[in-house]
Amino acid sequence: MSTFVNYLNLEPWRFILSFGAVIFLVLNLAAVLTMAERKTAGYIQLRFGPNRVGPRGVLQPMADVFKLFTKENVSPNRADMWIFLAAPIAMFIPAALVWMVIPFAPNAVVTDLNIGLLFFVSITSIGALGVIMAGYGSRSSFSLLGALRGAGQMISYEVPLILSLLGVIMLTGSLSLMDVVKSQSGGFWHWYFLPQFPMFIVFYIASIAEVKRVPFDLPEGESEIVGGFMIEYSGMTWALIQASEFASMGLMSALTTTLFLGGWQPPLPFLDLGNFDWIWFGLKTALIMFTFQWIRWSVPRLRMDQLMDFGWKILVPVTLIWLFVTAGAILVF
Amino acid sequence: MAVTFPQGDLTTRLERYLESFQSQHGIEETEIEGNVLRVVVEPGSVPSVLATAREHLGILHLSFITVVDWIGSFEITYELLDLRGGVVRVKATVEGDEPVIGTVTHVYPTANWHEREAYDMFGVAFAGHPDLRRLYMWQDHFDHHPLLKSFEITTRRTFEGLR
Amino acid sequence: MIGEERRTDNVSLAGRESGRLAAPDIRDEFGLETLDMNMGPQHPAMHGLLRLILELDGETVVRCDPVMGYLHRCQEKIAENRMYPAVIPLTDRLDYFANMHNEHGYCLAVEDLLDVEIPPRAEYIRVLMCELMRLASHIPSIGFLLLELGAFTPILYGFRERERIQSIFEAVTGARMMFHYIRIGGVKADLPEDIPEKIWEYIAGLEERFQSDFVDLIEGNEIFVSRTRGIGKMTGEKALEMGLTGPPLRCTGVDFDIRRDYPYSVYPELDFDVITDDAGDVEAAYRVRIKECLQSIRLIKQTLEKMPEGEVMADMGRRLRPPEGEGFGRVESPRGEFSVHVVSDGSDTPYRVHYRDPSFANMQLLQEVIPGHYLPDIMPIMGLIDPVSGGWDK
Numbered sequence: 001m002s003t004f005v006n007y008l009n010l011e012p013w014r015f016i017l018s019f020g021a022v023i024f025l026v027l028n029l030a031a032v033l034t035m036a037e038r039k040t041a042g043y044i045q046l047r048f049g050p051n052r053v054g055p056r057g058v059l060q061p062m063a064d065v066f067k068l069f070t071k072e073n074v075s076p077n078r079a080d081m082w083i084f085l086a087a088p089i090a091m092f093i094p095a096a097l098v099w100m101v102i103p104f105a106p107n108a109v110v111t112d113l114n115i116g117l118l119f120f121v122s123i124t125s126i127g128a129l130g131v132i133m134a135g136y137g138s139r140s141s142f143s144l145l146g147a148l149r150g151a152g153q154m155i156s157y158e159v160p161l162i163l164s165l166l167g168v169i170m171l172t173g174s175l176s177l178m179d180v181v182k183s184q185s186g187g188f189w190h191w192y193f194l195p196q197f198p199m200f201i202v203f204y205i206a207s208i209a210e211v212k213r214v215p216f217d218l219p220e221g222e223s224e225i226v227g228g229f230m231i232e233y234s235g236m237t238w239a240l241i242q243a244s245e246f247a248s249m250g251l252m253s254a255l256t257t258t259l260f261l262g263g264w265q266p267p268l269p270f271l272d273l274g275n276f277d278w279i280w281f282g283l284k285t286a287l288i289m290f291t292f293q294w295i296r297w298s299v300p301r302l303r304m305d306q307l308m309d310f311g312w313k314i315l316v317p318v319t320l321i322w323l324f325v326t327a328g329a330i331l332v333f
Numbered sequence: 334m335a336v337t338f339p340q341g342d343l344t345t346r347l348e349r350y351l352e353s354f355q356s357q358h359g360i361e362e363t364e365i366e367g368n369v370l371r372v373v374v375e376p377g378s379v380p381s382v383l384a385t386a387r388e389h390l391g392i393l394h395l396s397f398i399t400v401v402d403w404i405g406s407f408e409i410t411y412e413l414l415d416l417r418g419g420v421v422r423v424k425a426t427v428e429g430d431e432p433v434i435g436t437v438t439h440v441y442p443t444a445n446w447h448e449r450e451a452y453d454m455f456g457v458a459f460a461g462h463p464d465l466r467r468l469y470m471w472q473d474h475f476d477h478h479p480l481l482k483s484f485e486i487t488t489r490r491t492f493e494g495l496r
Numbered sequence: 497m498i499g500e501e502r503r504t505d506n507v508s509l510a511g512r513e514s515g516r517l518a519a520p521d522i523r524d525e526f527g528l529e530t531l532d533m534n535m536g537p538q539h540p541a542m543h544g545l546l547r548l549i550l551e552l553d554g555e556t557v558v559r560c561d562p563v564m565g566y567l568h569r570c571q572e573k574i575a576e577n578r579m580y581p582a583v584i585p586l587t588d589r590l591d592y593f594a595n596m597h598n599e600h601g602y603c604l605a606v607e608d609l610l611d612v613e614i615p616p617r618a619e620y621i622r623v624l625m626c627e628l629m630r631l632a633s634h635i636p637s638i639g640f641l642l643l644e645l646g647a648f649t650p651i652l653y654g655f656r657e658r659e660r661i662q663s664i665f666e667a668v669t670g671a672r673m674m675f676h677y678i679r680i681g682g683v684k685a686d687l688p689e690d691i692p693e694k695i696w697e698y699i700a701g702l703e704e705r706f707q708s709d710f711v712d713l714i715e716g717n718e719i720f721v722s723r724t725r726g727i728g729k730m731t732g733e734k735a736l737e738m739g740l741t742g743p744p745l746r747c748t749g750v751d752f753d754i755r756r757d758y759p760y761s762v763y764p765e766l767d768f769d770v771i772t773d774d775a776g777d778v779e780a781a782y783r784v785r786i787k788e789c790l791q792s793i794r795l796i797k798q799t800l801e802k803m804p805e806g807e808v809m810a811d812m813g814r815r816l817r818p819p820e821g822e823g824f825g826r827v828e829s830p831r832g833e834f835s836v837h838v839v840s841d842g843s844d845t846p847y848r849v850h851y852r853d854p855s856f857a858n859m860q861l862l863q864e865v866i867p868g869h870y871l872p873d874i875m876p877i878m879g880l881i882d883p884v885s886g887g888w889d890k
Contacts, residue, residue, distance in 0.1 A: 045652040141533045145555070145871070214646055215719055223541040223644045224872045300719045301646025303872050304555055336732040336750050368758075393736045394752075396826075397852035399837045410837065412824075412852075416752045443739025446860050454572070469565035469889065479570050480848075486573065 018110045022099045029250045030243035031061035033289065040293040071235035076138055079232065083137030088233070088240035091130030094123045095248040102254050103178050105264050105278040116177040117169060120255065121162055124210065127248065128154040131219060131229050134241070138232035146228020149304055150212065150219030156308060157209040157216075160315035164203040167196045167319075167326045168259050181263035188267040193260040195329075198322045200260045202315050204288075207252035209311070211245060214296040218304055253288035257281060261288075339391055339415045343368055346419055350390055358382050369420045376425040379411070380435040383423065386413055387440050392421055395441035398448060400455045402482050407432045407457060427457070436462040454480040530558060537566045541644050541875050544885020548862070552871060560866040560874075562859060567889035575849040580606055580816045581680055583849065587836075588674040590853060591887035593636075596622075596629040597829035599678040602849075604760055604825030605836040606680045609818040615807040618682035619762045624799040625668070625677065626827070627792045628695070631702075632661040633830035634785045634792070638710055641782060641879030645723050653709045660698055667691055680816065682809035692800050699793055711786060724778040728865050728877040731776060738864055739857045742832025743784045744881055748776035754828035766798050778876040817844050831855055831882060855887030 008017060042049025050057035075084055101116040103109040113119050128151050135147020169175060171192065172183045184191050193200040209216040219228045230241050257263060261284045264277035273279060339346055347370045354360055354372055358381060362373040374382050386392045396412040406428045413421040427434055436459040437444045448459045449468040456478040459465060477484055536547035545566035551559040575583045587598040600622055639654030662672045667688055669677040677684050714720055732748040745752060753770040755763045771787040773780035818840045825836040832854030839848040858881045866874055
């Protein structure tokens, strides 16, 4: 038995198995997050949320998925079919791929790339491509507006997002996410959210913008452009877009946890659970996800010009200033 | 704010309105009843009467325009409010089956849609209106004006050509 | 539907041909073209069935042409073929978010024709119902404004309040939405015995919740302020030119309220303030609505305190045959001035009924104010007017 397990620990079986596990996790994450989102919304809005399918409505995601699978996939008559159908895939794959470099526990990571952060930055940039493909392919003026907004927003907010990573990279001296987590060991006062607090806030805000959620959900803009780039999608293509949004939301929470909240490191040293440290990782990620949802149901949406102003005139200068502060501090101490 | 409201006692104010209407226009019939000054004028002088009301008397609000189809003639009512209790009701009667009357959109811009509605429902043409399209009904293949008394409510004839 | 396809093409063509609505030609400068966009009628933020033909330069609107008629039922024609009392349930379908005011306006017009004395208790009940209706319309409309800005939660808080008021209406009138309660000559039935107590209880609860749920939650929100301040800005003169009434007019600083300036029913005996605000933008309209809710609460308390005993219906006879002539009714509905003009030829059906609905008149603001704003600003401007589809389409 143990030889079999050891055999599985060899490449390429280890990679295949763990990658399969991560994809399974991502797909299920979307379902769980839909449910969580609706329950959170329900309790914020003084109602129950879904409570009919299964005990307390926990089987609702299954019913949703079943409905979406059986639904006809309607596409506009004049749509550019290849681009239209490829867009959800182009959105989902980058969101799922970055999970490869996220360390879940001391030994649980698909591949510990030594350029993990660079990998993350380059792969998430591809996400904007899917949005443009969806908007262009569906040949609708609402979609086009949504896609243009989405492209502008995602590219602009990538700048503060990347800049806010630099402080962590400077402190760690490595691009590997494993090294980032390891250098935060020894209690929560060693986590990077304290020395890098402005960067933490900027990263958090920019990641909300990156996953296109309220108050930065302009590409969707439910009340003005009725869904934006995804207006013409239905059935499973729509479900795939939703899944990719939730996957990237989970991804951003996981990255925030990894970079600033110590990843799988326990908050106090004596709480170390050994191989079960992924529990800490899960708890912290869930907390960040919950704050995303909390914000979503509490505030209105910004306008495009205000969004751009906020990104370029506030977030970018803050990160630049704190970058210099960090560099100075490293030089001095 | 540049908006000035009329001052003073209601009855003296209505009498002042009446005097200045009478001095400047040919008025067919007038009557003060309660807070309402009813003025019946020639259809041709409606725009100038309303211009007097707005520019000289400072009656700022045109409430609505009603058209009544008295078979053979159309009675058009302009309801003006001076915002402080006084009502000026200008009435004009247009004869004929294809009535034409001057627009008041240059005096009261809000008359725009009220006149479009009247045109849509009665076929009253407002000469000089900047944008006299149908407001509610189909733009073409529908030659009826539904509120005319000659228009019967029968589905078949109404929607002929639209199917 | 019938004629839909033809309509699509012809409206936009007609819009372009007429000189006034033509867009400024910006194509020469950079060789760019504007984008034509068709917003509505199936659009979540269009308050029912409104279609806006927009011409966009980037995200800036250069031309806005409202097209309506998707809910037109020709109520005025139907009313001509019905007896006087049978028109009241039709008026419920006009502004279906504030039906009591429609009924009240129509009944005032017919009573003006008939010259009938209304029992004082009926007048008080009417005012009580109208003010409850104003609350039930203003509070969700604040939620609508926030919904259009992208915040989903306040609308549900608003509908919670409307729901409770509707329960009161249900107990009084037997219906939740289409009441048919105010009748010519009075009201349908006296209040049930426990209703005043229920209203007191509800008002006390509302006063507790109002500040936290609708003022503190919204007013100071940075994003709300940046989305609404200075949007849809207009002066009082401009607002009067466009024929605005109600909160959209009062938010520009024009002090005009039918309840005070053209008093009807028992409003002269009651004590209330007319709320105005100087800013004339969406935020000001929101503030005006908030303060008007408080005034409505004040009025409801006064009507409950002063409510006299007695009959609730005047003796109207079996069949109404008003004398020849015309009657006018004018009420302050939550959206502005609701007027009814009834012409009688002496028979038992009205010869002509004309409704002046505030949504209809206020909507003229769209084509004047929207050009120059960004596309997302259309939604708060719609929230400023807060039109109702049944109102503008009659």
